[in-house]
Amino acid sequence: MSRRLRVPIAMALGLLLALAAAAAFSSANVSFRSAERDGKRVAEVLIGERPVIVLRTSAAGYSPLERAEIVASRLRAATEKEVQAADVDVGPVQSGYGVYVRDQLIVAAYEPEADAQGATTEALADQWRDNIILGLGYELPAEGEAPATEEQADGADAESSAGQQSTGQATSEDAATAAAAQAASADWTGQAQKWVPILSLEQEGVRVGMAQIAGPTAKVEQVKAVYQLRLDFRNVGRVYAYIPVSTISTKIDRVQGVSVWALADIKVLGF
Amino acid sequence: MNAKRLVAILVAVCLLGAGLTAAWAIDLGDILKVGGVLFLVNQYDDQIDSFITSALGEREAAVQGATKVVPIISLGGGGYVGAAQVVGNPENVERVKVVVQVEGRFGSGRAQILVPTTTDKVSGNPDRAKGVGVSAVIEFRI
Numbered sequence: 001m002s003r004r005l006r007v008p009i010a011m012a013l014g015l016l017l018a019l020a021a022a023a024a025f026s027s028a029n030v031s032f033r034s035a036e037r038d039g040k041r042v043a044e045v046l047i048g049e050r051p052v053i054v055l056r057t058s059a060a061g062y063s064p065l066e067r068a069e070i071v072a073s074r075l076r077a078a079t080e081k082e083v084q085a086a087d088v089d090v091g092p093v094q095s096g097y098g099v100y101v102r103d104q105l106i107v108a109a110y111e112p113e114a115d116a117q118g119a120t121t122e123a124l125a126d127q128w129r130d131n132i133i134l135g136l137g138y139e140l141p142a143e144g145e146a147p148a149t150e151e152q153a154d155g156a157d158a159e160s161s162a163g164q165q166s167t168g169q170a171t172s173e174d175a176a177t178a179a180a181a182q183a184a185s186a187d188w189t190g191q192a193q194k195w196v197p198i199l200s201l202e203q204e205g206v207r208v209g210m211a212q213i214a215g216p217t218a219k220v221e222q223v224k225a226v227y228q229l230r231l232d233f234r235n236v237g238r239v240y241a242y243i244p245v246s247t248i249s250t251k252i253d254r255v256q257g258v259s260v261w262a263l264a265d266i267k268v269l270g271f
Numbered sequence: 272m273n274a275k276r277l278v279a280i281l282v283a284v285c286l287l288g289a290g291l292t293a294a295w296a297i298d299l300g301d302i303l304k305v306g307g308v309l310f311l312v313n314q315y316d317d318q319i320d321s322f323i324t325s326a327l328g329e330r331e332a333a334v335q336g337a338t339k340v341v342p343i344i345s346l347g348g349g350g351y352v353g354a355a356q357v358v359g360n361p362e363n364v365e366r367v368k369v370v371v372q373v374e375g376r377f378g379s380g381r382a383q384i385l386v387p388t389t390t391d392k393v394s395g396n397p398d399r400a401k402g403v404g405v406s407a408v409i410e411f412r413i
Contacts, residue, residue, distance in 0.1 A: 209380070215404070229330075237353065241323075241407035243332045256335045259358070259404015266380040 030076040032068040043068035045075065045107075047135030053107055053128050056116040071107045073217040075132070077192045078104045085138035090125045097125035099132065106132070192217040196244075198263050200228035209265025213244055215258035222246045222255045226263070301413050305352050308411055309342050312354040316340040323356045323407045334406045337361040341369055341387075343408055348374030348381070353410030357387050359403035367400050372408075 032045045037054070043064035045053040053071060055064040062070070078101035087102050096110040109124040117124055130140055198211035211226040223244045230240035242260040246253045312319065320340040327333045336358045343355035355370040366389045373384045387400045 207381075235412055237409070237411040238351070239407075239409050241327060241332070242405065243327075252330060252332045254332045254334075259406075260385060261399075261404075262382070262384040264380065264382040266378075 030072050030079060032072040034065050045072045047132065050135045052131035052135040055113065057112045059110065059112065070218045073192070073221045074104060074106045075101070077217055078102065078106060079136070083136055085133045085136070085141065088129050088132050090122070090129050096121040099125050099129045192220045193261070194220050194223065196223055196225050198226040198228060198265055200230055200265055202230040203232055203271065205267055205270040207265040207267050209263060211263040212261045213258050214261050219255055219257045223258055224248055226260055227252065304411070304413055308352045312340065312342045316354070319354050319409065320356060327407065334358040337364040339364050339367065341367055343370040343372060343410060345372040345374055345410060348376060350413035351410035352413055353408060355405050356407045357403050358406045363400060363402040367403055370405055
């Protein structure tokens with residue numbers, strides 16, 4: 001009996017270790033943090049030690065730090081695969097400009113943010129794009145502008161005056177609403193994906209394995225595991241539910257907006 | 272000799288006939304079962320949706336978002352048909368017609384792929400509906 005269990009348990013542990021290693025490797029160099037600049041609280045997104053995006057304004061109910069978390073999650077997911085400089089580009093979005101990695105929107109520059117940083121939306125998006133390219137270790141294209149200095153990379157702080165900031169922060173909430181709509185739309189259509197452990201509790205026993213989940217980037221980042229509750233009625237039917245959770249505990253803490261696309265598991269314990 | 276041969280042929284024909292009848296009965300039964308389940312899913316989708324939502328809610332695991340119950344067809348794991356609750360934003364959920372599930376078993380392991388799709392034609396590769404997930408499933412064996 002114990003010998004029969006040894007192989008599946010070893011396989012399950014191997015899968016979990018591989019997942020943990022992959023997650024640690026893929027998300028090592030993108031981070032975000034709160035910082036103080038010119039006496040004001042801002043949020044920074046960093047590649048390695050280099051701040052590549054600085055956010056000063058709230059949008060659609062998200063604080064600068066929450067926005068930075070979302071942007072960092074998107075950037076982390078987008079850079080899990082190898083990214084070339086040409087993959088990072090700027091394109092128009094509703095009421096502003098966005099920075100894309102391939103087809104995935106990473107961050108959008110809207111008027112309140114651009115005003116706060118003393119730039120146009122397009123110029124700010126260009127600046128962020130250049131910073132990301134440099135942060136990834138590439139040179140800027142020859143026809144582009146000169147590479148940003150460290151100070152410029154931090155978000156055009158030198159140019160922004162106190163008056164400009166207050167003007168920027170006071171601009172209409174329509175742009176912020178548009179930002180939220182744009183972001184929500186981008187999140188749902190360009191779904192982030194991740195593999196997480198799955199624990200399945202069934203009549204016959206307990207199974208473990210891995211599940212592929214998908215959803216908005218920030219939500220996917222929160223998911224630590226998937227619980228599967230399952231009842232099998234032999235030769236009649238079966239009932240089951242998938243529950244992505246943010247904590248691995250006996251209390252179910254469901255993460256909304258995340259779905260299960262695929263799974264593979266093995267039986268480790270029979271009842 | 273001729274009589275023995277005649278008896279053998281008659282027995283073979285009877286067995287073959289019985290086998291064909293059984294096969295036909297199974298196919299007809301399966302078809303009726305699939306059709307019946309799909310009919311019931313379409314007729315009682317709201318009730319099934321409410322049942323799943325309340326069942327998950329009792330365990331503090333209810334989904335937040337637009338939900339809908341659509342037929343699910345499971346292939347590769349013995350054959351199942353039933354109802355799946357899909358969840359997502361309203362316009363995407365509304366477009367979902369069916370969920371296709373592909374299963375495989377290998378020893379004590381199993382693998383499953385869930386594909387909510389906007390087409391009700393089960394042919395070729397199903398096109399995954401964006402922004403929609405499967406939260407729960409009730410299935411009957413074919």
